Amino acid sequence: MFPDTDYPALPYPGARPDRSFVHDDGTGWPLRPDRAALSGWRLASGEDLDDWLAARGAAPLAGRVPVLCYGSNACPSKLTWLRGTLGLVGPAVLARARCTGLAAVWAAGLRVVDDQRPATLTAMPEATEPHAVWFATPEQVRVLDRCEGRGDRYRLVRVVTGEVRLAGGALVEPLAYVAARATQPRHNRYPLLVDGRPVRCADVPQAAAAALVGEPAAGDGLAVLAVDGEPVPEDHxxxxxxxxxxxxxxxxxxxxxxxxxxxxxxxxxxxxxxxxxxxxxxxxxxxxxxxxxxxxxxxxxxxxxxxxxxxxxxxxxxxxxxxxxxxxxxxxxxxxxxxxxxxxxxxxxx
Missing domain, CATH: 3.10.490.10 (Gamma-glutamyl cyclotransferase-like)
Structure with a gap:
């Protein structure tokens, strides 16, 4: 187990575990993939994740939708903030993922809450980055919609570009929050172009990112399928x-x-x-x-x-x-x- 204090939320995007985990009540439990488990995952104790979730009255993996997290949503302290501020309930399951052809880059606008620069997703054929896939319940997706400003700052889509492979090798087709056409420049989540190029979050820390000067990109290069309404676990x-x-x-x-x-x-x-x-x-x-x-x-x-x-x-x-x-x-x-x-x-x- 590990506490939130091991992974502070500031500066954005916060510290994120280099492993898969399930998070609840300020604590994370590491997960390992196991294709012989009904859920596909086990805790360090050997318990099937679905059994662990059932003991807490929580939905199994089959009742959750995969959502790619490339910013702060894979930070345990951020998850606790979502619980206290936006009403997130139940264990959050996050699987370590390797993304190819996709990159987290700094957005043109700034965050509403603290003027830090947020991340956004873009197509980048040469990139391979570690991120996470959150297997979220429909209720948890509604909280993410509020957090991400769905329809204003970000839109929820299925990303067709690139490849997302979980720890253990499974190829998934997750949903993701990608830039929407913002009505205000401050909310612009398209990539910031500096000297004509997006700036990867992995290359420039937040302290320097907030001071970057450039132009908003006209798009993110992603091929996507729009998600209308609430996503349904059975579709994934x-x-x-x-x-x-x-x-x-x-x-x-x-x-x-x-x-x-x-x-x-x-x-x-x-x-x-x-x-x-x-x-x-x-x-x-x-x-x-x-x-x-x-x-x-x-x-x-x-x-x-x-x-x-x-x-x-x-x-x-x-x-x-x-x-x-x-x-x-x-x-x-x-x-x-x-x-x-x-x-x-x-x-x-x-």
Missing amino acids: PGRVFVYGTLRPDASHWPMLAPYAAGVPRRAELAGTLFDTGLGYPALRLGGPGVAGWVVELTAPAAALSILDTYEGREYRRTRVTLDDDTVAWAYVWIDPFDGMSPLTTHWGTT
Whole structure:
């Protein structure tokens, strides 16, 4: 564990842990990736993060949306400030991430609260930077909307530019707060250009950044998809990994087919299938490998609602990382495996 005092918030953007962590009540707990865990993460004690969250009455990872944090929102002391000032509730889960083709740079405007210069995100093909992805509940996103001035200073989007890879290798497609077209120069969050170039936050500290002189950029070079309204956890990611009766060559594919975008592709997940004896297999994460299919979804929330009902309480829908590091939803067996035998061939074959 570590206290907030190890990571002060000033000067902006504050000190940020060089690890993944979950934060609550002024304290952080380090996390490590584990693809065999239902949440994909474990605490130092070995406890699955989802179990740790459940013990605190908090939403599991499946009920959260990934939001890229490239400024102060990955600072533990800032998280405590959000709790006291803007009403942030519940544990905050932040995963260490390596961003390629993206950079945090100094913005043209200044912060409203203290005249420090804030960070903004820009496309930068040559850049590789460490940042964090906050797996935020919908309630936490509403707090971030207020903090970031969504619609005025920043807008919430899905960034298509670059690559974001979590500790452990998973490739994610997070949301991010990027510059909006501000109505006041002071709120301008497009990059500040000095001698025609943006200035990376990693290269110039806040003390010098506030005194920079330049011109606001006309844009940030990012390819993005707009987010209208509140983001929905089921949309992240917009694909599902199927290995049993929902496969394209299996009995219940017609249930999923109307929501399929394009042709499903073959994939593999580290896990083991067991024979339930009921005409469908049970998946345990971790193991030699399970062959299946990845289905991209046209309406993820609608499709997954139907699948949740079909799969029932024996399974839990969770995000998994496939053999190519793509993240997908999958249904994992959570009932006992008593009396079941591992399948030695792919399910549905002889």
